Structures are given as C-alpha cells and as structure tokens.
Amino acid sequence: SQQGEEDPQALSIQEGENATMNCSYKTSINNLQWYRQNSGRGLVHLILIRSNEREKHSGRLRVTLDTSKKSSSLLITASRAADTASYFCATDGRDTSGTYKYIFGTGTRLKVLA
Amino acid sequence: DAGVIQSPRHEVTEMGQEVTLRCKPISGHDYLFWYRQTMMRGLELLIYFNNNVPIDDSGMPEDRFSAKMPNASFSTLKIQPSEPRDSAVYFCASTDRVVGEQYFGPGTRLTVT
Numbered sequence: 440s441q442q443g444e445e446d447p448q449a450l451s452i453q454e455g456e457n458a459t460m461n462c463s464y465k466t467s468i469n470n471l472q473w474y475r476q477n478s479g480r481g482l483v484h485l486i487l488i489r490s491n492e493r494e495k496h497s498g499r500l501r502v503t504l505d506t507s508k509k510s511s512s513l514l515i516t517a518s519r520a521a522d523t524a525s526y527f528c529a530t531d532g533r534d535t536s537g538t539y540k541y542i543f544g545t546g547t548r549l550k551v552l553a
Numbered sequence: 554d555a556g557v558i559q560s561p562r563h564e565v566t567e568m569g570q571e572v573t574l575r576c577k578p579i580s581g582h583d584y585l586f587w588y589r590q591t592m593m594r595g596l597e598l599l600i601y602f603n604n605n606v607p608i609d610d611s612g613m614p615e616d617r618f619s620a621k622m623p624n625a626s627f628s629t630l631k632i633q634p635s636e637p638r639d640s641a642v643y644f645c646a647s648t649d650r651v652v653g654e655q656y657f658g659p660g661t662r663l664t665v666t
Contacts, residue, residue, distance in 0.1 A: 470652050481557075481644055481657030482596075527596065531652045538609050539651055541586070543596040 443544035460547040462528030557658035571633040578647030
C-alpha cells in the first residue's frame, strides 16, 4: 500500500487531556504535514515540518519527525471539545522520475469529551 | 477569497450515467489536485495539475475517469460510465507552490446506485 499508516485509528479523551497521534510512512520525503478534517468538511492544514527538522510547535500543537524511523507524531495539548475531528498526516517527495508524489495517511479519529 | 469552490455538493446518479464534478481553485493558485475519499481506501490523490497541465495522473483508477483543466480557474473530473464503486467524496484542492499547505474545497459526495 502507498498509504501512510496512522495510529491509533480512533482516540477518545477527556477535555483538558493531551492527545497524541502517530504516523508512519514508507518512502523518503521532503516534508510532512498534518491536516484536520471535521465531519462532512474538507481538510484544513495544521502544520508542516521539513525533513531536516525534528520538532515544530504551533499554538497547542507539537509535531515531531524521526526520518530514521519514518515516523511522526502530533501532540495536541489541553484538548478542547472543538478539537474533535479526524487528523491526517501527508507526505510529499519526488519519485525516481522527479515527479512530486503526495500521500495521505489513513487518519486518526479524535473525540474529545466535554 | 471564497476559497476552493466545488459543485455540485451532492450528486446521486444511476450506474452507467456520466458524472461531471467541477472545481474552481483559489485565484492565483497554479496547482490543482483531485482526491477521492472512501472509508475503505482513505484519501487518494487521483491527479494534479500545474499551470493547467496534468503532472501526475497515476492515481486515476481507470479509463472511465478523466480530468481536464481548460484554464486557470476551472477544472472538471468526469466519470463515464459511472459504477457503484465510484461512490465516494471527491475533493479538489489548490495551492500556490509545489509543496506546502493545500486548500481543500468542501467536497462532492457522489452516490452511484
């Protein structure tokens, strides 16, 4: 499969707790991005981390990238009910012909209970 | 800007019929992507364009699918003939750089009976 794998597939936490989602991928990449999708909506970009970066922060989001393990994690701190959504990782990189390839993970469904 | 616009939002059709999905990217964006999302297969990239030229169509499932971008502000994804297994949500996205944030439209939910 060309898809990235994410785990867990579903996660349910209490408001105020932290949520951690993981993404593994198979090919070499230039960048890895995380997106959020609310039910019935399109995806919304959250954060991009380059292959030469190890960690990045944006507000309550913290992303790590380990290219040796081909994995990334997204941490949402102090979760809120409004964070309830599906979260996807996406990778980009050139194939052997030089064409950019974009691959999305299978997603983690996060439910934050008030 | 209104964001990426897709039409129709919902489409119900019978097997064998032709289906045309439409997308208007954000003005100034020269990359346009078509994705398909299903529970079984997740989000799949079908094809993407740069400056109206198809760059990678390796994700197009079969010859029944075709996509065009006649100008910078309009793209279509056509399925002819449609089959029940084509039922999915189809998203269009655009961006102004080859890598970086993609802006997604609201999607078209296609049901083929």
